[in-house]
Amino acid sequence: MNAADFLELLSDMPQDMIADCAVLLAKPPADNTSVLMPRIVSCAAAAACIAAVSGIGYLLKDDGMTQQNSIPEAVMQETAAADASETVAAAQTTAVSAEAAAPGQTETSVQSAEEVPAETAAETVWIPAETESVTADTGNAEPEPERITEPEITGDLDLDGRFTHADRLWAELIFSAELDGVADELPLTDAQLRQCDLIADDYRSPLGEAEYNAFQQTAKLIYQYDVPAVLNVRDYLGQQAYYDDYIKQKEVNPWEDPRIDWEALGLPAHPTEAEFLSALDWHYALEHAESKDEMTSGEKTALRKKCQSTAGRYMEMKAALYVPQEPTPEQQACAGLTNIIQLYVRSMHEARYGEQAWSWFAEANFENVPLLTQDELLAKLEAAKEWNFRMNDE
Amino acid sequence: MNDAAIIALLQKRDEQALLEIRQAYGGLCFQTAYRILGSREDAEECVSDMLIGVWNSIPPDTSEGLCPYLLALVRRSAVDCLRRTTCQKRGGTQYAAALDEIAEIIPSDERTESQVERREVLAAVTAFLRGLPERQRQIFMLRYYAALPVREIAGKLGMTPNAVKLSLMRTRQKLKEDFRKKGLL
Secondary structure (H helix, E strand, C coil): CCHHHHHHHHHHCCHHHHHHHHHHHHCCCCCCCHHHCCEECCHHHHHHHHHHHHHHHHHHHHHCCCCCCCCCHHHHHHHHHHHHCHHHHHHHHHHHHHHHCCCCCCCCCECCHHHCCCCCCCCEEEECCCHHHHHHCCCCCCCCCEEEECCCCCCCCCCCCCCCHHHHHHHHHHHHHHHCCCHHHCCCCHHHHHHHCCCCCCCCCCCCHHHHHHHHHHHHHHHCCCCCCCCCHHHHHHCHHHHHHHHHHHCCCHHHCCCCCCHHHCCCCCCCHHHHHHHHCHHHHHHCCCCHHHCCHHHHHHHHHHHHHHHHHHHHHHHHHCCCCCCCHHHHHCHHHHHHHHHHHHHHHHHCCCHHHHHHHHHHHHHCHHHCCHHHHHHHHHHHHHHHHHHHHC | CCHHHHHHHHHCCCCHHHHHHHHHHHHHHHHHHHHHHCCHHHHHHHHHHHHHHHHHCCCCCCCCCHHHHHHHHHHHHHHHHHHHHCHHHHCCCHHHHHHHHHHHHCCCCCCCCCHHHHHHHHHHHHHHHHCCCHHHHHHHHHHHHCCCCHHHHHHHHCCCHHHHHHHHHHHHHHHHHHHHHCCCC
């Protein structure tokens, strides 16, 4: 049997099952499909946000993106203002989306500034009144539109109103689950699924690879490259080429790291890639040695030891650059989720426990995250593992 | 005119019944056929076939109402037409998209002509769908029986498209597992 056979067979379904379907087919669409309704965006917030983005542009142009802590004052002020008012931040992010969104990126339309009510700070969607009442109302008065405010789709997977490290961790979890084909077992709410729906149309996947990468890149911009925290995934996607270029320029090759004392390692002060590899990677050094074919085994051994020694000292220098720090409050807050992801990865990628175990796992962890310690989570996982082994034995 | 009156006309072999059916259910049947075939002419032809089918099956089996019976007729006709013209390969219709989705869980290329096997699969699908929660079953039927686009299903049920997609994905996975357990895959 193939898929075509299967769909053909459905024609012979019992009548009672078709009856239910027929009733729904004849039914008009529900009137609360807010996702299809036009969005109205605050123009003032758009202007403010364009200023913020321009500020970052100014930074890039001005100092060649070599100083990580030189976010212009204007941008910092924007950040502070946004921190002070979540409403404004939400409107800003909406505005960035509207300003930078590529055609086809969103199914909703952005309306002009004239249509924006003065009091509208956050995204507002317009919901028409009941179709029946519109039809019945033969008078001239337009039915008063009902306004509801709903969360903007910004990549806020944990639904706390902003894009944070936790959202990146959620993305990681959902994406890993998707790769393992168990994403549908995750207890995601409709609101979270909407947050996943940033790029669009691969409806087999709550979070596709492109979306996952967008989460990672956005987090990288905020947590590694000091882009103000008002940035969200939708903003990133709206200006993806720009931000990717920014990251590319920020990323430094290992041999270009100015914090390493290269001369102490016997290299020029500014080594090239070839010099770096020849000094640290003995396979590379041997491969590129001029007298490679004439080298004795003793000389090869000496080369290997020299490279290993240099590499060892290089690693020590690198390690010395990283001073252990206390976890930030945000990292501490995310510890539960980090544990879950680690456990999830362990259970799915390594042990392959199976669906039942995952259900237990999801139930145990997502329902009671703040209540369970890591040891308790591990105990649950072990129980699931035993259960699964027992099932396999049977 | 209500269903009972139409059925009464059919039993009297009054051709007015067909006009009444076309007026009451023609649009719904046409849309169903059109979603499967993606061709206006073919869909019209299926509606005509459906009317002939009703006429030839007097008294029709309308224990669950006239509409489900008509839908079953028009869908069967549309699927037959699709098979004849092999137009599922041209893609672009909702039916073709639904076919792709089902192909994920039933990857075989081999068609079956065995009526015994078909009856067995039909019984399994029916039992499976009866065991689903009502909402999940409705979504499945709207998508794979009526070939309705995800967004329209969401609109009808007051859900988000993503929730519909997720429900479909879950149901497909469950169906796959069910078929596997029953040795149908």
